[in-house]
Amino acid sequence: xxxxxxxxxxxxxxxxxxxxxxxxxxxxxxxxxxxxxxxxxxxxxxxxxxxxxxxxxxxxxxxxxxxxxxxxxxxxxxxxxxxxxxxxxxxxxxxxxxxxxxxxxxxxxxxxxxxxxxxxxxxxxxxxxxxxxxxxxxxxxxxxxxxxxxxxxxxxxxxxxxxxxxxxxxxxxxxxxxxxxxxxxxxxxxxxxxxxxxxxxxxxxxxxxxxxxxxxxxxxxxxxxxxxxxxxxxxxxxxxxxxxxxxxxxxxxxxxxxxxxxxx
Amino acid sequence: xxxxxxxxxxxxxxxxxxxxxxxxxxxxxxxxxxxxxxxxxxxxxxxxxxxxxxxxxxxxxxxxxxxxxxxxxxxxxxxxxxxxxxxxxxxxxxxxxxxxxxxxxxxxxxxxxxxxxxxxxxxxxxxxxxxxxxxxxxxxxxxxxxxxxxxxxxxxxxxxxxxxxxxxxxxxxxxxxxxxxxxxxxxxxxxxxxxxxxxxxxxxxxxxxxxxxxxxxxxxxxxxxxxxxxxxxxxxxxxxxxxxxxxxxxxxxxxxxxxxxxxx
Numbered sequence: 164x165x166x167x168x169x170x171x172x173x174x175x176x177x178x179x180x181x182x183x184x185x186x187x188x189x190x191x192x193x194x195x196x197x198x199x200x201x202x203x204x205x206x207x208x209x210x211x212x213x214x215x216x217x218x219x220x221x222x223x224x225x226x227x228x229x230x231x232x233x234x235x236x237x238x239x240x241x242x243x244x245x246x247x248x249x250x251x252x253x254x255x256x257x258x259x260x261x262x263x264x265x266x267x268x269x270x271x272x273x274x275x276x277x278x279x280x281x282x283x284x285x286x287x288x289x290x291x292x293x294x295x296x297x298x299x300x301x302x303x304x305x306x307x308x309x310x311x312x313x314x315x316x317x318x319x320x321x322x323x324x325x326x327x328x329x330x331x332x333x334x335x336x337x338x339x340x341x342x343x344x345x346x347x348x349x350x351x352x353x354x355x356x357x358x359x360x361x362x363x364x365x366x367x368x369x370x371x372x373x374x375x376x377x378x379x380x381x382x383x384x385x386x387x388x389x390x391x392x393x394x395x396x397x398x399x400x401x402x403x404x405x406x407x408x409x410x411x412x413x414x415x416x417x418x419x420x421x422x423x424x425x426x427x
Numbered sequence: 428x429x430x431x432x433x434x435x436x437x438x439x440x441x442x443x444x445x446x447x448x449x450x451x452x453x454x455x456x457x458x459x460x461x462x463x464x465x466x467x468x469x470x471x472x473x474x475x476x477x478x479x480x481x482x483x484x485x486x487x488x489x490x491x492x493x494x495x496x497x498x499x500x501x502x503x504x505x506x507x508x509x510x511x512x513x514x515x516x517x518x519x520x521x522x523x524x525x526x527x528x529x530x531x532x533x534x535x536x537x538x539x540x541x542x543x544x545x546x547x548x549x550x551x552x553x554x555x556x557x558x559x560x561x562x563x564x565x566x567x568x569x570x571x572x573x574x575x576x577x578x579x580x581x582x583x584x585x586x587x588x589x590x591x592x593x594x595x596x597x598x599x600x601x602x603x604x605x606x607x608x609x610x611x612x613x614x615x616x617x618x619x620x621x622x623x624x625x626x627x628x629x630x631x632x633x634x635x636x637x638x639x640x641x642x643x644x645x646x647x648x649x650x651x652x653x654x655x656x657x658x659x660x661x662x663x664x665x666x667x668x669x670x671x672x673x674x675x676x677x678x679x680x681x682x683x684x685x686x687x688x689x690x691x
Contacts, residue, residue: 176632191655398598
């Protein structure tokens with residue numbers, strides 16, 4: 164058996180949870196906040212140190228281009244976007260994180276395949292879509308678009324075309340939709356890096372952002388609404404479907420439904 | 428020759444009973460034989476020569492039946508929509524034509540207005556027919572009965588409308604209560620990997636995702652102390668083992684399957 168190893172995605176999720184809790188303003192007292200902000204900054208610095216010069220992250224801490232993966236990059240972009248909006252982060256660190264986020268977004272734009280989406284490993288292009296990964300990537304990009312000072316990418320022709328192609332080719336997700344990293348790509352730098360991507364919750368989150376996107380054409384917005392309405396028809400089935408299961412999957416489902424509720 | 432009583436004075440333009448139609452036809456035949464006794468009490472069902480026109484009678488009774496049917500459909504529109512919900516799912520396009528900007532309360536209000544109006548029309552329609560020959564006491568009884576019937580129909584339809592709407596707060600509540608089961612047996616605030624199994628292990632990644640989920644929801648109030656305890660659990664775990672994934676977990680218990688060993 165392998166010895167334990169660090170997964171960078173855990174760092175991104177923990178950082179995002181901390182930032183969300185800090186923003187809620189009711190978790191820590193003023194005196195506790197000093198300690199907490201130091202801790203949050205520590206996690207952020209740690210995450211930034213694991214970014215590859217390409218702009219991407221790998222799931223492990225051995226930074227090298229062959230280890231670059233889409234999911235690790237997407238959750239890092241999400242956490243960095245949260246950091247940019249957080250009062251817990253100092254200006255200098257925000258600048259560093261903003262630049263880092265922009266580089267990661269550029270990597271995501273470069274590695275989007277029209278009519279397909281993103282591969283978990285761009286060096287190993289597949290044919291079956293990673294629907295959950297695609298929607299979560301779109302969600303993270305939409306979040307990053309809202310960060311003033313680091314969102315010039317939203318005017319790039321390549322990005323506008325990416326969004327149009329994404330909307331044109333996207334399909335409604337069923338509750339049970341999920342994809343996994345193929346066995347041929349489990350080994351990252353000698354470590355097993357399995358990941359499962361849920362389609363339904365991240366499509367709810369992604370579509371909640373897209374439906375408010377002013378850069379979409381009216382036909383594209385109609386498509387977003389149509390797909391969302393089809394998915395909404397299934398939402399009543401969720402409690403029964405999730406009567407039992409793994410906590411991570413249920414947590415992601417709550418996140419998707421909550422983002423949708425907040426947007427409606 | 429004496430005319431049958433059924434077509435004599437009380438027959439009006441809304442005859443809907445098939446038996447009456449036969450009798451009316453028979454009466455016309457008799458009328459032809461006795462032209463000196465025209466059917467003066469069937470004014471709208473007479474032809475130019477003052478005779479009963481069976482086609483006209485059929486048209487009027489069809490109109491009455493259609494009217495009654497329409498009122499019945501209108502007064503039960505919510506229940507009918509609920510029954511047809513599966514069909515609508517297959518034809519997702521039906522609901523997609525309703526613009527997203529229209530709030531669901533407006534749609535619900537429109538449906539309930541149709542239900543109440545339909546029940547009033549149906550009540551009036553039935554009352555007219557029930558009480559034509561009734562004495563005053565029976566008229567009161569019929570009115571009370573129809574009011575009760577209308578109330579039952581309106582309540583049944585209101586309940587159907589509630590089930591028709593994708594009730595996001597209710598769905599979120601049920602999902603969150605399941606999610607909280609993951610921490611029910613926990614002494615120190617960590618979330619277990621399987622919320623249905625009190626013996627599964629607590630895990631930092633799962634806890635971070637769960638905290639994020641709890642803080643994302645729009646409709647449920649989670650005590651800040653609860654979030655603090657969970658985050659403190661993450662801190663302690665990370666201080667002990669860093670961002671390492673946990674071992675010896677069942678397959679797929681985490682978003683990443685750490686138990687999967689690969690020869691390198």
